[in-house]
Amino acid sequence: xxxxxxxxxxxxxxxxxxxxxxxxxxxxxxxxxxxxxxxxxxxxxxxxxxxxxxxxxxxxxxxxxxxxxxxxxxxxxxxxxxxxxxxxxxxxxxxxxxxxxxxxxxxxxxxxx
Amino acid sequence: xxxxxxxxxxxxxxxxxxxxxxxxxxxxxxxxxxxxxxxxxxxxxxxxxxxxxxxxxxxxxxxxxxxxxxxxxxxxxxxxxxxxxxxxxxxxxxxxxxxxxxxxxxxxxxxxx
Numbered sequence: 349x350x351x352x353x354x355x356x357x358x359x360x361x362x363x364x365x366x367x368x369x370x371x372x373x374x375x376x377x378x379x380x381x382x383x384x385x386x387x388x389x390x391x392x393x394x395x396x397x398x399x400x401x402x403x404x405x406x407x408x409x410x411x412x413x414x415x416x417x418x419x420x421x422x423x424x425x426x427x428x429x430x431x432x433x434x435x436x437x438x439x440x441x442x443x444x445x446x447x448x449x450x451x452x453x454x455x456x457x458x459x460x461x
Numbered sequence: 462x463x464x465x466x467x468x469x470x471x472x473x474x475x476x477x478x479x480x481x482x483x484x485x486x487x488x489x490x491x492x493x494x495x496x497x498x499x500x501x502x503x504x505x506x507x508x509x510x511x512x513x514x515x516x517x518x519x520x521x522x523x524x525x526x527x528x529x530x531x532x533x534x535x536x537x538x539x540x541x542x543x544x545x546x547x548x549x550x551x552x553x554x555x556x557x558x559x560x561x562x563x564x565x566x567x568x569x570x571x572x573x574x
Contacts, residue, residue, distance in 0.1 A: 391564035404561050438504050449495065450562065452504030
């Protein structure tokens with residue numbers, strides 16, 4: 349158990365809908381990362397937050413947004429969903445220091461029908 | 462962004478050492494080298510990381526070339542549970558790229574009994 353909690357574990361929805369994925373980092377970790385993993389694209393870095401502020405941005409679509417709240421949990425919002433958004437979404441946390449290791453959650457499997 | 466090159470796949474027998482190579486010739490002097498592994502349907506798991514000198518932990522050893530253009534992850538005695546996809550990732554520490562961990566395709570390690 350990495351200590352990172354992601355909910356829900358599975359999510360099935362329809363095209364055009366909006367969903368919210370939640371991530372609770374390990375106790376004391378200030379930084380949260382979001383990744384998307386699909387069969388054809390591998391693990392894609394989406395976005396990183398540190399203590400509530402956006403720190404790094406990757407290949408995140410404009411239809412997607414994220415935030416980190418004062419209690420340090422994070423949410424990834426996906427809107428106007430398309431079939432191609434079906435993927436495993438992982439959250440990872442780290443204390444936030446220089447080059448520290450990431451602890452990954454078990455992911456949310458999103459299926460868009 | 463720094464790019465890495467890893468073999469697509471490698472095979473080993475149980476109880477034998479495994480050397481997983483990675484080329485990362487474009488990393489900067491302050492970028493860490495991280496290694497993660499991923500089992501099917503699970504989140505990536507941290508294995509080891511380093512900056513300049515070789516590193517050891519209970520899971521593996523990391524040998525970093527003197528010019529830092531390559532590194533090798535060493536599993537001293539492979540077990541069936543080590544069968545996974547292994548990712549070598551530069552942890553970028555410069556400017557707007559700070560904190561980006563970009564996963565490549567990784568090396569699929571197969572361990573034979």
